[in-house]
Amino acid sequence: MQHCRATRRHEPGLRRATGFLILMLWLQASLRVTQASVIHQQPNDIQAGDQQSVQPSKNVRRAWEIAHLLTAIGNNGKVAPLQKDGIYIWRLYHTRGNFKLEDNSTTLVVPKNGLYLVNLKMYYYIPNDPMCNQTLFLKTKIEQYSSAYPVWIEVMKGGDTMQCVQDWHQSVTLSQVVRFEKGTMLRVVINEKNHHFIVGDASTYLSVTRL
Known part of the structure; x- marks a missing residue:
């Protein structure tokens, strides 16, 4: 219990x-x-x-500031003739930013101070009728004019040899990062004797990009 x-x-x-x-x-x-x-x-x-x-970085935004130039084409459908002293004529194919093409489409004006990547390619072709009888020297240069240097001076230059042979292809390519001031003017100069062999499609171009 x-x-x-x-x-x-x-x-x-x-x-x-x-x-x-x-x-x-x-x-x-x-x-x-x-x-x-x-x-x-x-x-x-x-x-x-x-x-x-x-947020997009500054470099991403700046990369949109670009000018891409192609060869100017005349009314006859051929590459436009050179200006005096071998100065090349362009047309604006694509641009973002305030780049300007002046002086009868021969001079590209830089919109701001800063570093720019400059790319130039001049493409040549020997047709069936060569119009030449010896090796060609493809002299090419980019010149600038600015308030700091009030004369045209070389920024980049280069060249190559090209055989005067039917269906021969050759190109000259220049690429460099350069610091420019706002308002700097750029132009391309080539050897006048080689103008007849320029390929006027997108394989010949000048591209300037702000970094």
Whole structure:
């Protein structure tokens, strides 16, 4: 009898302890679910914040400041004749920024101070009727004129030899990073004797890009 009474006295305490334990386990499980939910949401929140704060760098914006020139074509569909002293004539094919083509389309005006990547390619071809009888020297140069140097001076120059042979292809390519002042004028000069062999499509071009 005494044993049964003792057991009955302990039963309410056991029930309360068991109930408290179950309550604690439920709260702990709920807390874990809540933490897991928060952890799962954080990467998306961070990624969205980064996407909203991303801005194009200055270099990316500047890269849009470009002038791409192709050979000027005359009314007869052929390459436009050179100006005096072998100065080449261009046409603006693509431009972004305030580049200007002046002086009868021979001079490109730089819009701002800064570094520019200058790329020039002059492409030549000897047709069926060569119109030449000896090896050609493809002398090519880019000149500049600015307030700091109020005379035309060479910025880049180069050249190559070309055999006077039917269907012969040859090109001269110049590429360099140069610092220009705002308003600097650029022009291309080639040997007048070689003008007849210029290929006037997109393979001959002048490209100036602000870095």
